[in-house]
Amino acid sequence: MKSKLVEKKRLSEDYWWFELEFIKEFNFKAGQYVSVKVNEAGKRRAYSIASVPGGKKIGLLVNVSPGGVGSKFFENLKVGEEIEVLGPLGRFVVKTGSTFDGFHLGGVRVGTQPPSEEKSLIFVGTGSGIAPLKSMIEDVLPNRVNDRSVYLVWGMRYEKDLFWQKEFEELERKYKNFKFILTLSKPSVSWQGRRGRVTDVLKEMKILKGAEFYLCGSSVMVEDCQKILVGKGVNEEKIHFEKYG
Numbered sequence: 001m002k003s004k005l006v007e008k009k010r011l012s013e014d015y016w017w018f019e020l021e022f023i024k025e026f027n028f029k030a031g032q033y034v035s036v037k038v039n040e041a042g043k044r045r046a047y048s049i050a051s052v053p054g055g056k057k058i059g060l061l062v063n064v065s066p067g068g069v070g071s072k073f074f075e076n077l078k079v080g081e082e083i084e085v086l087g088p089l090g091r092f093v094v095k096t097g098s099t100f101d102g103f104h105l106g107g108v109r110v111g112t113q114p115p116s117e118e119k120s121l122i123f124v125g126t127g128s129g130i131a132p133l134k135s136m137i138e139d140v141l142p143n144r145v146n147d148r149s150v151y152l153v154w155g156m157r158y159e160k161d162l163f164w165q166k167e168f169e170e171l172e173r174k175y176k177n178f179k180f181i182l183t184l185s186k187p188s189v190s191w192q193g194r195r196g197r198v199t200d201v202l203k204e205m206k207i208l209k210g211a212e213f214y215l216c217g218s219s220v221m222v223e224d225c226q227k228i229l230v231g232k233g234v235n236e237e238k239i240h241f242e243k244y245g
């Protein structure tokens with residue numbers, strides 16, 4: 001499908017935001033990705049959709065630090081240029097719908113249970129692995145899961161990498177069932193926040209039986225998280241993941 005670049009914005013040193021517009025509505029499920037044609041020879045690279053479903057536009061988060069043909073394509077792209085994408089692709093989507101067992105009265109939800117820790121949704125991402133998680137979280141919080149606790153554990157290396165912190169903190173204020181945990185593996189001495197890897201957070205977390213996990217990042221990160229979770233007794237069926245290579 002053909003699309004047009006309508007916005008290009010630098011979020012931090014290596015991370016960029018790109019907004020693509022299609023001629024008609026682009027239907028996808030939060031968590032899916034598109035395959036982008038990144039050179040004339042037809043080479044393709046996969047990019048998760050970081051925006052929420054609905055409308056003609058999609059947003060992509062691109063880390064250009066790998067420096068290969070995909071990174072170069074996006075770095076050189078100019079607003080107004082055409083981009084060829086294939087998609088939506090992938091099955092990394094939130095499996096469970098709402099467990100809301102109340103009813104609506106005059107548009108107000110009645111009878112909602114307090115957020116359940118037992119049925120938590122736990123999203124864990126590193127680097128650009130945050131892209132599909134942002135889409136999934138922004139999709140589930142208002143629409144589907146106000147009776148479940150939702151956690152986001154996001155790992156980055158340095159302060160200079162950071163972006164979207166304010167957005168997630170805002171969501172935390174808005175949704176009482178949402179908790180955002182940011183951790184840096186190589187922060188400066190003045191960093192006031194959490195230090196360490198996402199795996200350290202998982203090791204510390206009290207994990208209840210019904211929790212479901214969505215992991216996204218490098219293969220190494222995903223596999224390390226899987227080992228910890230399985231070691232803590234989490235059923236493999238409850239661990240969903242997308243590996244970026």
Ligand SMILES: Cc1cc2nc3c(=O)[nH]c(=O)nc-3n(C[C@H](O)[C@H](O)[C@H](O)COP(=O)(O)OP(=O)(O)OC[C@H]3O[C@@H](n4cnc5c(N)ncnc54)[C@H](O)[C@@H]3O)c2cc1C
Nearest residue numbers: 045046047048061062063066067068069070071128131244
């Ligand atoms: C399903 C899926 C979804 C993806 N979604 C995104 C996304 O939303 N945003 C995004 O930025 N990337 C995403 N990726 C990764 C993306 O497809 C490319 O692999 C990445 O942009 C590097 O491509 P490149 O051509 O620049 O580098 P390549 O020429 O492919 O690789 C150059 C070097 O960088 C290494 N490398 C590859 N990827 C990474 C990485 N992510 N971090 C560090 N080093 C790397 C390679 O091992 C190689 O040594 C996704 C991958 C998959 C499989």
